[in-house]
Amino acid sequence: MEQILALLIGVLVAASVWLMLSRNVVRFLFGLVLISNAANLVIFTGGRLTLGAPPLIDEGADAPPALVANALPQALVLTAIVIGFGLLAFALALVFRAYTALGTVDSDEMRLAEPREGEEGAAKLPARGGATPEMAREAAE
Amino acid sequence: MGSATGEAAAHGAKPANRRGQGLTWVPAALAAAIFAALWPAIPTVAAGEVLRWGVAWVPSLGVNFSVLLDGLSLTFALLISGIGALVMLFAAKYMEGKYHSGRFALYLFLFMLAMLGLVLADNLLTLFVFWELTSITSYLLIGFGHADAKSRRSALQALLVTGMGGLALLAGFILIYTVVGSFDLAVVLASGDVLRDSPLYLPILILVLAGAFTKSAQFPLHFWLPNAMAAPTPVSAYLHSATMVKAGVFLLARLHPALAGTDVWLWSLTLFGGVTAVFASVMALRQTDLKQALAYTTLMALGTLVLFLADGTSAYAITGFMAFLVTHSLYKAALFLVVGTVDHGTGTRDARILGGLARAMPVTAFAAALAGLSMAGLPPFVGFIAKEVLYKGAGELPLGTIVTGFALASNALMFAVAGIVCLRPFWGRPRGETPVPPHEGPWQLLAGPIILSVLGLALGLMPWLKQQALVSPGVDAVLGRGGEARDLKLWAGVNLALVLSLATFALGLMLYAFHVVLRDGLNRLGARLPSLDAGWDRFLDGLKALAAWQTRILQSGRLVNYMAVTFATLLAGLGAALIATAPGPIMLEMPYLLVKEWGIALLVLAGTGVVVSTNSRITALAGLGVVGVGVALIFVTYGAPDVAITQLLVEVLVVVLVALAILKLPSLEPETGRRRWFDAALALGIGGAVTVIMLMVLDVPLDRRLSEYFEVTSWPEAFGRNIVNVILVDFRALDTFGEIAVVAVAGIAAFALLKTKIAPAKEDAR
Numbered sequence: 001m002e003q004i005l006a007l008l009i010g011v012l013v014a015a016s017v018w019l020m021l022s023r024n025v026v027r028f029l030f031g032l033v034l035i036s037n038a039a040n041l042v043i044f045t046g047g048r049l050t051l052g053a054p055p056l057i058d059e060g061a062d063a064p065p066a067l068v069a070n071a072l073p074q075a076l077v078l079t080a081i082v083i084g085f086g087l088l089a090f091a092l093a094l095v096f097r098a099y100t101a102l103g104t105v106d107s108d109e110m111r112l113a114e115p116r117e118g119e120e121g122a123a124k125l126p127a128r129g130g131a132t133p134e135m136a137r138e139a140a141e
Numbered sequence: 142m143g144s145a146t147g148e149a150a151a152h153g154a155k156p157a158n159r160r161g162q163g164l165t166w167v168p169a170a171l172a173a174a175i176f177a178a179l180w181p182a183i184p185t186v187a188a189g190e191v192l193r194w195g196v197a198w199v200p201s202l203g204v205n206f207s208v209l210l211d212g213l214s215l216t217f218a219l220l221i222s223g224i225g226a227l228v229m230l231f232a233a234k235y236m237e238g239k240y241h242s243g244r245f246a247l248y249l250f251l252f253m254l255a256m257l258g259l260v261l262a263d264n265l266l267t268l269f270v271f272w273e274l275t276s277i278t279s280y281l282l283i284g285f286g287h288a289d290a291k292s293r294r295s296a297l298q299a300l301l302v303t304g305m306g307g308l309a310l311l312a313g314f315i316l317i318y319t320v321v322g323s324f325d326l327a328v329v330l331a332s333g334d335v336l337r338d339s340p341l342y343l344p345i346l347i348l349v350l351a352g353a354f355t356k357s358a359q360f361p362l363h364f365w366l367p368n369a370m371a372a373p374t375p376v377s378a379y380l381h382s383a384t385m386v387k388a389g390v391f392l393l394a395r396l397h398p399a400l401a402g403t404d405v406w407l408w409s410l411t412l413f414g415g416v417t418a419v420f421a422s423v424m425a426l427r428q429t430d431l432k433q434a435l436a437y438t439t440l441m442a443l444g445t446l447v448l449f450l451a452d453g454t455s456a457y458a459i460t461g462f463m464a465f466l467v468t469h470s471l472y473k474a475a476l477f478l479v480v481g482t483v484d485h486g487t488g489t490r491d492a493r494i495l496g497g498l499a500r501a502m503p504v505t506a507f508a509a510a511l512a513g514l515s516m517a518g519l520p521p522f523v524g525f526i527a528k529e530v531l532y533k534g535a536g537e538l539p540l541g542t543i544v545t546g547f548a549l550a551s552n553a554l555m556f557a558v559a560g561i562v563c564l565r566p567f568w569g570r571p572r573g574e575t576p577v578p579p580h581e582g583p584w585q586l587l588a589g590p591i592i593l594s595v596l597g598l599a600l601g602l603m604p605w606l607k608q609q610a611l612v613s614p615g616v617d618a619v620l621g622r623g624g625e626a627r628d629l630k631l632w633a634g635v636n637l638a639l640v641l642s643l644a645t646f647a648l649g650l651m652l653y654a655f656h657v658v659l660r661d662g663l664n665r666l667g668a669r670l671p672s673l674d675a676g677w678d679r680f681l682d683g684l685k686a687l688a689a690w691q692t693r694i695l696q697s698g699r700l701v702n703y704m705a706v707t708f709a710t711l712l713a714g715l716g717a718a719l720i721a722t723a724p725g726p727i728m729l730e731m732p733y734l735l736v737k738e739w740g741i742a743l744l745v746l747a748g749t750g751v752v753v754s755t756n757s758r759i760t761a762l763a764g765l766g767v768v769g770v771g772v773a774l775i776f777v778t779y780g781a782p783d784v785a786i787t788q789l790l791v792e793v794l795v796v797v798l799v800a801l802a803i804l805k806l807p808s809l810e811p812e813t814g815r816r817r818w819f820d821a822a823l824a825l826g827i828g829g830a831v832t833v834i835m836l837m838v839l840d841v842p843l844d845r846r847l848s849e850y851f852e853v854t855s856w857p858e859a860f861g862r863n864i865v866n867v868i869l870v871d872f873r874a875l876d877t878f879g880e881i882a883v884v885a886v887a888g889i890a891a892f893a894l895l896k897t898k899i900a901p902a903k904e905d906a907r
Contacts, residue, residue: 003729004742005775006835012768014828015749021704021820026806030752033765033795037772040788042835048843049779055864057856064852064864069780072848075868077776077784079880085791086887089798093891096802105806107700115698 005045012038025095025105032091036084040077047073165242168250169229175257176222179215183610186215189617193263193327202266209263209326212614213394216463217260217387219611220470224383225253227589231478232375234585235485245285249375252278256384260391265314265324268392272310272356275385276303282380283372295368298677302365306355310392313348316341317399326395330621333399346405349396350413357389357443360417364674367424367436374484377432378477378589382439383470390446394462397450398621410451411540415547417444422554426656427663431480431490431562435473438516438558441551442469448544449534456620458534461527463615464629467607468515468527468597475512475593476562479505482586483566488576495566501579504587506567511594513563515601517556518645522601526629528552528645532638549645556649557656604629701816708823715830727836741778745771756809759800766796783865 012034019031047070055071057064099105102112182192195207210218229249236242255278258271277300284296318324320339321332329336336342353359358366366386370377380386393410400406421440428434442465449462482505483498484490499506515524531552535544581587600607608629652659695706748771751764769792776785851864851872861867869877 001734001738001779002839003836004734004738006832006839008742008745009835010828010832011746011749012828013831014824015753017708017827018753018820018824021701021708021823022812023701024809024812025700026758026803026809027812029799030761030765033799034749034752034768037768038831041772041775042831044776044779044781044784045835046838047848048839051778052780054780054782055852057862057864059862062853062856068852070843070845070848071851071864071868074781074784074865075873077781078787078865078869079876081784081787081791082880083883085795086884088795090887090891090894092798092802093894096805097894097897099806110700111698 001049002045005041005049009038009041009045012041023106023108025098025107028107029088029091029095032088036080036088040080040084043073043077043080165233165236165246166230168246168253169226169233171250172222172226172229172253176219176226179218179222182210182215183219186210186212186614187609189614195263198267204266204324205264206267207263207325208261210261211618212616213391213618214260216467216611216615217391218257220467221253221256221260221384224470224474224589224593225249225379227592228375228379228383228474228478229253230585231378231481231589232373234583235375235481236373241285245282245373248278248281248285249379252282252380252385256388259388263326265317265326265329268326268395269307269311269314272352272388272392273304273307275388276300276307276356279303279369279376279380279385282376283369285373285376286371289371292371295365295371299365299369301681302355302362302677306352306362306389309348309355310352313345313352316345316348320345329396330398333402333621336399337403342400342403343405346400346403346409349392349400350409353389353392354413354447355389356392357386357447358417358440359389359413359444359447360420360440361673363417363421363440364677366440367433368674370432370436374432374477374481377436378474378481381436382473382477386439386443387446387466387470390443390450390466393447393450394615394619397459397619401450401452402454407451407540410447411543414444414447414449414451415543417441418448418547418551419444419554422551422558423663424667425558426554426561426652427660427667429492429660431483431492431495431566432477434492434558434562435476435480438555438562439473441555442473445531445548445551448547449531450619451540451544452538454620455534455537456616457530457537459616459619460612460629461531461534462619463612464523464530464607465527466615467600467611468523471593471597471600472512472515472524475508475590475597476516478586478589478593479509479512480562482582482590485582485586486577487579491573492561492565494571494573494575496569496572497567498571498579499567502567502581504581504591508587508590508594509563509567511598512590513559515594515597516563517559517649518552518642520601521598523597523604523607524601525642526601526604528642529638530629532641533636536637545641549641549648552645553648553652556645557652560649560653561656705820705823708827712823712826712830715827715834719830719833722837727833727840729836738778741771741774744774756811758803758806758808761809762796762800762803765799766792769795781865783863 016031016033016035016038019027019034022028022031050067050069053065053068055064055068055074095105098110102110104110185192192210193207195205198204198206229246232246232249233242236245239245252275255271255274259268259275262268262271280296280300283299284292286292314324317329317336320336320341321329323329336345339345355362366381369381372380418441421437421444425434425437425441428437446462446466446469449458449465452458480490483495483502486502486505487495487498489495511522515522518524518528531548532545535541535548538544612629696703745768748764748767752761752768755761755764769788773785773788773792776782776788851868855861855864855867859867859871861871
């Protein structure tokens with residue numbers, strides 16, 4: 001099953017890279033979700049798989065039975081899941097905010113910080129991009 | 142090659158800043174005090190003792206601020222402080238009443254301290270720090286007339302060329318450290334055999350030579366030195382003849398016991414030094430500006446010095462090196478100061494105008510004559526003795542014929558240049574109107590040239606003084622063993638060296654007689670040759686264009702391009718790592734799996750396919766949910782129920798949150814275009830690489846030591862029966878705390894972002 005999961009991880013990573021390369025920031029978000037899952041699976045699979053034996057210590061015993069699942073990657077994945085969720089929540093808020101402020105989800109149209117050359121905004125700014133956010137914001141409107 | 146009219150005008154045109162004016166004599170006095178303090182060390186060092194003193198500076202890096210006083214460093218330190226005192230005295234008068242003369246005196250003094258630190262350093266890193274300080278102070282001094290674009294360009298050029306050399310030098314020092322395990326010079330110098338046998342010897346040598354050759358202006362990196370003559374004359378006299386440019390030569394001499402004695406060393410120093418010497422002498426003949434002519438003869442001297450360091454063992458060659466080093470510093474500094482005095486007294490340095498100055502400037506003419514005779518190598522001056530020893534040394538070298546040829550050609554040319562610089566301006570009739578009627582300089586200007594040139598005569602008549610105090614201890618230090626210095630004699634009998642000297646004089650006289658014709662001829666020729674100076678400009682322009690080009694490519698302002706560059710770099714890194722490890726064939730086995738395992742795998746696969754292919758927001762969301770649930774099922778199947786619970790919880794939250802937001806976002810549009818084909822290729826590449834790496838990881842036996850530690854200590858030490866939970870809240874509790882903090886910060890930030898949506902951007906800006 002480990003090898004099957006390795007293939008599955010490859011598919012997940014490829015899909016998320018493809019989504020993250022999209023101009024549409026919503027697709028980018030989907031890619032972020034998928035790549036978090038892929039990363040968690042990498043950690044989990046790296047610790048090897050043990051079918052149906054959670055790392056628990058029986059009542060009265062000092063140590064778990066011999067063939068028990070690897071606890072360390074599980075702990076790491078647990079942390080990673082929660083952090084991944086935090087990241088996603090923030091990214092989602094950012095996308096949402098960007099859409100309400102700029103009216104687009106196309107990252108090519110979001111040019112506040114780096115206006116296109118020859119655009120109104122670029123022309124007004126000093127040559128080496130000393131743009132303040134206010135100036136850029138005005139320029140973009 | 143620049144106008145020869147006085148820089149006095151360029152610097153004097155600005156309103157005088159009188160601040161610090163009364164204190165400009167202080168540096169000269171301090172330099173003299175340093176000289177006097179070093180003086181008592183002469184007998185001790187001459188007796189073969191090596192004085193060391195140091196304190197820990199950066200102990201963690203093994204860097205000590207330590208001083209090493211042996212024959213080589215003492216000779217250099219005496220020259221630096223002694224000539225420094227005279228030059229600063231000169232500078233105090235020369236710059237009097239000019240723009241920021243106080244600042245100028247300070248720079249000059251700082252430079253002297255840096256230079257002293259360099260030659261006295263007993264640690265490679267300390268040496269490097271002072272090496273860089275000399276580059277920086279020289280930048281300030283060359284660019285002192287900062288209102289002039291030419292000055293600024295020359296200063297920057299010198300800084301960049303010597304700075305690049307400095308970086309190479311640092312790399313070389315670090316390589317030396319990796320070989321011998323210490324930055325201490327004592328250790329490095331004692332490990333010559335280890336260094337020479339090391340496979341890193343060649344890189345070390347190349348890097349150290351790059352540093353030394355840029356600093357000492359060896360061909361083809363020489364062009365910054367003549368340009369550096371844009372600096373006020375005292376700077377030229379001090380930095381660019383007597384001291385800084387000799388730092389490279391000093392370094393080669395210092396590391397001579399550690400690095401010399403191989404064929405690469407022999408050939409590279411012989412060729413670079415020889416070519417520099419001859420090329421520079423020819424260039425010197427071309428100049429009409431006295432200062433430029435002197436600048437090129439300095440290059441010639443540097444080339445000669447490098448040439449004579451080429452051999453690893455010949456005591457004669459090294460004696461010649463030390464003798465010529467001292468000699469050259471004496472007469473060259475004197476001549477630069479003479480030229481400064483002439484400039485001060487007449488307002489010009491143009492050899493085509495100047496003539497017959499001896500009547501108006503008798504003292505200057507006297508000093509010029511003495512220094513010039515020494516430079517021409519006539520008896521009984523030190524220059525003669527140095528030349529004799531050089532010829533004798535040349536005969537001893539394995540590449541003797543080549544070295545003798547280089548030395549003969551450059552000495553004859555030097556003889557001619559001595560005539561042009563020291564004879565013509567002072568004797569004969571005036572050749573044209575000088576901007577200012579010629580008048581003698583005040584004593585502060587004359588002290589330096591007189592003392593230095595008289596010293597050149599005195600040491601020529603009493604060569605044993607120079608031998609004992611300066612040359613022999615230096616030879617011992619360079620060779621790394623004592624008592625081998627050859628004698629300096631004024632009359633050594635009729636021998637090959639004397640014959641060569643006579644040939645030099647004959648050739649030199651001829652060159653002098655025809656130098657005007659030669660100059661014009663060379664100038665016509667020179668105009669057709671490619672100029673390295675212009676080449677430097679093209680190099681810089683090219684560098685800037687490259688920077689602009691790669692910035693345009695890499696920083697296009699489009700997020701997708703940034704992502705593509707990032708992922709392409711990732712793929713390149715993964716690919717390189719895979720190629721480097723060269724994995725053997727990985728056995729893929731068809732596993733016997735339960736139906737539910739296949740089912741889960743297909744579920745995740747299907748979910749992924751849906752997310753990638755759909756254009757509907759809700760369908761994509763459903764696909765994401767399927768993938769998340771699939772992953773949770775994997776966790777629960779393979780013994781991780783806690784993880785599965787968390788995954789499910791988070792998955793539900795994600796779907797709910799995204800669903801809430803996504804309904805307010807516009808629907809997805811289908812994506813097409815060639816660009817996406819490239820993206821797909823990139824994505825497949827990375828996915829494939831990750832799979833291969835994952836398979837390689839699975840091929841390696843698992844190290845379970847850490848897990849076993851947690852398993853056996855979980856109950857006895859932490860009193861928990863759920864090992865995963867114990868790890869999270871006990872063994873790695875701080876990690877969990879950090880995780881909570883991250884989520885909290887993300888939550889606060891997201892909240893802040895969403896909260897501000899009420900005030901649209903337009904209102905913010907206005």
